[in-house]
Amino acid sequence: MEDGEQREWGAKAWTYLSSVRSLAPLIQCITNFVSMDLTANTLLSAGASPAMLHSPNESPDFTPQVNALYINVGTLSDNWLPAMELAAQLASKLNKPWVLDPVAAGASRFRLKACLDLISLKPTVIRGNASEIIALAKASFASTKGVDSSHDSTDAVEAAKSLANSSGAVVAVSGAVDFVTDGNRIVGARNGVPMMQKITATGCAVTALIAAFVAIDPSHAMEATASALAVFGVAGELGMETARGPASLRTHLIDSLHGLDQTAVISGVKITAI
């Protein structure tokens, strides 16, 4: 039963990846300085088309052209927040999917409020680590030490459900198991390797990949999100076979994502209902 369910998810994930490769969705990324390179390379190696355009002077022309918008608050500053809000408003008004990465949501009052304000603009998906999702669900500052999680993803499952219900977004918590919920259903993806936490911006990059998968099928955001997380994890597992540490894993993960074939995805994806 479980094997059949996993193969079905594997086939679904392969369909999403193949569609990203054939349709090359255009993804507007308003993201942090640390992650720009890995995020753009992750999207390119998956077959999507990244564009790091963030000026509020450009978004009125550019956001209408994109297939999805990705907003990441990692290196948030006073003047970037209005740019994020404008792009999110445009995407919502135009019915385009948009995905939020609430990096370090609980690290400061400014950041927490910014994330909650962005969530009021109706993201399609929110993907964070466990500490970030707990901070958002409780709307509480100081529940995290920075950008890295001090909780396991299993600790944040109830917080994810509660955030999904209050926001209307699909919520994903990454970690050893990546959980995805729409507030009602929950699935878990058990792919990836622990070394992925030792490369900065892997979380940011997988959130961008979620945006590319959701761009293909916005009405099934939960399926697209779980598939993106699992596919990124499979690329990490294959990359780890030849990597010697975080720096080479970063390279090998990108290479593996680019080279994934149907067999690797269908047999590698480990998604199950919880």
Ligand SMILES: Nc1ncnc2c1ncn2[C@@H]1O[C@H](COP(=O)(O)OP(=O)(O)O)[C@@H](O)[C@H]1O
């Ligand atoms: N212990 C782990 N085992 C396997 N994969 C992991 C583990 N921890 C994180 N990952 C993977 O690393 C990527 C980044 O997740 P995470 O480190 O939780 O995000 P962030 O960088 O935002 O804190 C995700 O694809 C996740 O599945």
Ligand SMILES: Cc1ncsc1CCOP(=O)(O)O
């Ligand atoms: C280190 C750091 N500081 C601000 S943003 C950032 C990158 C965080 O990336 P991730 O959440 O994917 O680990």
Ligand SMILES: [Mg+2]
């Ligand atoms: Mg992160």
